[in-house]
Amino acid sequence: MNGPDASASEPDLEVAGLHVLYGGIAAVKGVSFSVARGEIVALIGANGAGKTSVLKALVGLVPAARGSVRLFGRDATGIPTHRRTALGATLVPEGRAIFAGMTVRENLELGAFLKRDPVTLGQRLERVLALVPRLGERLAQAGGTLSGGEQQMLAIGRALMGEPRLLLLDEPSLGLAPKLVAQIFGSIVEIAKTGLTILLVEQNTRLALETAHRAHVLVTGEIVLSGRCSELRDDPRIKAAYLGEAL
Ligand SMILES: Nc1ncnc2c1ncn2[C@@H]1O[C@H](COP(=O)(O)OP(=O)(O)OP(=O)(O)O)[C@@H](O)[C@H]1O
Ligand SMILES: [Mg+2]
Structure with missing residues (x-):
């Protein structure tokens, strides 16, 4: 699977x-950041900040x-979307x-169509x-x-069917009632425990x-x-600009 240039010590995603x-x-x-294997990294920001544009550029949609x-230690800058998917990077779009x-x-x-x-x-x-x-009860x-909320779960489930190594989630909470949001984020945490690397875009700063x-x-x-979420939660700049208005 890994090419000769791939190294386990390199992050799964590296943007420069x-x-x-x-x-x-x-x-x-000029956005730069990285996501290590098994890590959940959130990209937060207001409407129009460029979050979706970053995700689209990561999978080659723009x-x-x-x-x-760089994906999994390889330069993926110019390669088409389907090849990035084949490498293991899958976007669950807004x-x-x-x-x-x-x-x-x-x-x-359909999510598994690349894996014949x-x-x-x-x-x-x-x-x-x-x-x-929840999807199991509704297969037919x-x-x-x-x-x-179930459609959001289906979109995530479909992405997982391709057995990605890096899941890019664009606003999984958008437009959903709190109970469904809790269920979806519960699933995201469970998915991360299986070792998947996750880049999460969220406008709901508290949740992220x-x-x-x-x-x-x-x-x-x-x-x-930038920082560890445990520290950002207490950062006065985050509290003033995001946590007051996020919920
Ligand atoms: N196809 C496009 N053509 C022109 N401008 C665009 C296009 N897509 C996005 N933009 C602009 O780029 C900026 C960033 O948009 P983007 O969708 O990345 O923001 P976002 O952070 O995902 O916002 P939201 O939270 O509302 O989803 C916005 O000003 C938007 O209007
Ligand atoms: Mg967006």
């Missing part, structure tokens, strides 16, 4: 000097105008993008359903008839700082503050 431009306007301006992206007319089972199976091994499809499904049990139901190990604060395309 990343810039993203839209028609000449910079949405991401180009990096400058800077580099807005979920599940297939409404397909059943939950079909949606999940029918022998293990059932085993993989079993593993994913153990992590996101059309994706479009799931509740918002409770879930992740480390966090970076993004303001208009730049990281202005």
Whole structure:
């Protein structure tokens, strides 16, 4: 699996000097950070700060105008999205993008399409359903008839079916009631315990700082503050700017 240049001591994700431009306007301006194997790192910030743009650039859905992206010890800066997925980096996008007319089972199976091994499809499904049990009760139901929270769980479950090593989650709590948010974040913590590396984008700062190990604060395309979540939770700048308005 690992190429000769890959090293276990390198972080699963390493971003250096990343810039993203839209028609000449910079949405991401020189962002650098890394995520070690098995770590949960959160990227927090207000609407329009550039969080989604960073995630998209990491999987190649928008180009990096400058800077580099290393995945699992390899330079992945210019390679197409499907090759980054094959390396093990999977994005669960904002807005979920599940297939409404397909059943939950079909949606999940689609997530495994890059892994053409029918022998293990059932085993993989079993593993994913153990992590996101709510889906197991609804395998035959059309994706479009799931509740918002269940659709979010399905999007995460579908990503897990591809057996990623690095999961990029864009606002998993968006638009969900507190009870469902708690369930989804419970699943995220369980998933992380299986050794998966997670980059979590969240506008809900409190939730992100409770879930992740480390966090970076993004303001208009730049990281202005970084640290361990246990310390950031007590940081007066975070309290004033984010925790007061986040809930
Ligand atoms: N395709 C695009 N074309 C032009 N501008 C864009 C495009 N996508 C994003 N932007 C702009 O780039 C900036 C960063 O957007 P981005 O979606 O990365 O922010 P975000 O931090 O994810 O915000 P939110 O919390 O609202 O999801 C915003 O000003 C946005 O309007
Ligand atoms: Mg976004």
